[in-house]
Amino acid sequence: MQQFDVVVIGSGPGGEGAAMKCAKSGKSVAMVEAYEFVGGGCTHWGTIPSKALRQVISGLREIRENPQFHDAMEMGISFPALLRTAESVIRKQVVMRQSFYDRNTVQVIHGRARFCDANTLEVALHNGGQEILRAHQFVIATGSRPYHPPEIDFTHPRVHDSDSILRLNESPESITIYGAGVIGCEYASIFRNLGCKVNLINTRDRLLSFLDDEIVDALAYHLREQGVLVRHNEEAARVIPQEDGVVLELKSNKRIKTDYLLWANGRQGNTDDMGLESLGIQPDKRGVIAVNENYQTALPHIYGVGDVIGWPSLASAAYDQGRHAAAHLVDGVYQSELAREIPTGIYTLPEISSLNKTERELTEAKVPYEVGHSLFRSLARAQIAGQTTGMLKLLFHRDTLEVLGIHCFGAQASEIIHIGQAIMMQPAPNNTITYFVNTTFNYPTMAEAYRVAALNGLNRLC
Structure with missing residues (x-):
């Protein structure tokens, strides 16, 4: 039996953030990781591999669309080749993250953890042995996995979820993606830009309804422009795997047959068989743990962070949650509150990247706001790069000029958003769009979109 101050369960972003903060605060820390390598689902099956796939395809698409290369030979790339690129990134991430634990003397134990009591863990090791760990405090950061409806045979080689799709050994000619959330839309883009015929089945009446309506409309338009067939308000009735493909029967009586089915409809928290119920910690039907504002569970010395506590289920948020929980764990109080508004x-x-309020939310709240737009096709940098699709949209208060929402669609959107985020998070009166008007931006840059959008918005005021 080993004794520690803190045991962290799960080495994804949330667990890593918690472990590093505790270790640097002088605590003895153990990390329990069920997989054979550190990094969690983010590194091995989620954020890193899917974004690595997307980056290669994005570069290929830029070459195809750049007028300087119109006469160049058509370039193609297979899905297995993309996966090999992703694997190289994953290996680098694993080596880097393992070095964090080594440098901070955090013992990493590979095995599956289960609580014996409120201060004791039993870890089933990969070699068949067992390890007993005792600690004063724990952080549960076990993440989530794709939800599997019991009636669907995910063992069939033509039926996949967002984890197993990364083991696909050929480039499909056609695929049906059931679920048009973030994961479904991202994989629709990936496969369509590989030349695959894509059916995107949405159980709702529009894509990504948590986004600003104008951004959603732009996404839907460009997916269809690329050739993705989007079907709204549909619900699966039956999945019929066959030797040469998969038939998806919908309750609307439609039948869709493609080479593969990617089921991307919901996720499940990894809380199975952890002994939580016997401690009084009761996960909900999707395995999600309830926590308070300091990420404490029903037992104050056991914390929960990351996907296992539900929304917003973002790697970026999970890391900050882990640090926040660890700071409270170490000091018993946390002096500053995590920012509630997290960029998507x-x-x-x-x-796409989005931060804070949408037009729909501001209208419902009767907030007097105005809109500033900057279309990428008007920016010199976008024209030079051949990336003129997209826009930056600023929502601001008509009277105070406070920035209320930022929405970006187009190349580098997830980078561009952070300029506005830095201003939005400032205390009044430094959080207004006048910053963008009075600041000199490098020229030509994509960041110049902020100045253009701010001037456009101010011109709307009367």
């Missing part, structure tokens, strides 16, 4: 990055082609 969606890596479709083109990509």
Whole structure:
């Protein structure tokens, strides 16, 4: 049996953030990781591999669309080749993250953890042995996995979720993606830009309804322009795997047959068989753990962070949650509150990033706001790069000029958003769009979109 101050379960972003903060605060820390390498689902099955795939395809698409290369030979790339690129990035990430634990003397134990009591973990090791760990405090950061409806046979080689799709050994000619959330839309972009015929089945009446309506409309338009067939308000009735493909029967009586099915409809928290219920910690039907504002569970010495606690289920948020929880764990109090407004990055082609209020939300709240637009086709840098699809949209208060929302669609959207985020998070009166008007931006840059959008918005005021 080993004794530690803190045991962290799960080495994804949330667990890593918690472990590093605790270790640097002088705590003895153990990290329990069920997989054979550190990094969690973010590194091995989620954020890193999908974004690595998308980056290669994005570069290929830029070459195809750049007028300087119109006469060049048509370039193609297979899905397995893309996966090999992703694997090289994953290996680098694993080596780097393992070095964090080594440098900070955090013992990493590979195995599956289960609580014996409120201060004791039993870890089933990969070699068949067991390890007993005792600690004063714990952080649960076990993440999530794709939700599997029991009636669907995910063992069939033509039926995949967002984890197993990364083991696909051929480039499909056609694929049906069931679920048009962030993961579904991102993979629709990836496969369509590989030349695959894509059916995107949405159970709702519009794509990504949490986004600003104008951004959603732009995404839907460009997916269809690329050739993705989007079907709204549909619900699966039956999945019929066959030797040469998969038939998806919908409750609307439609039948869709493609080479593969990617089921991307929901996720499940990784809380199975952890002994949480016996401690009084009751995950909900999707395995999500309830926590308070300091990320404490029903037992104050056990914390939960990352996907296992539900929304917003972002790697970026998980890391900050881990640091926040660890700071509270170490000091018993946390002096500053985590920013509630977290930017969303969606890596479709083109990509999307959004922060804070949408027009719909401001209208419902009767907030007097105005809109400033900057279309990428008007920016010199976008014209030079041949990336003129997209826009930056600023929402601001008509009277105070406070920035209320930022929405970006197009190349580098997830990078561009952070300029506005830095201003939005400033205390009044430094959080207004006048900053963008009075600041000199490098020229030509994509950042110049802020000045253009701010002037456009101010011109609307009467």
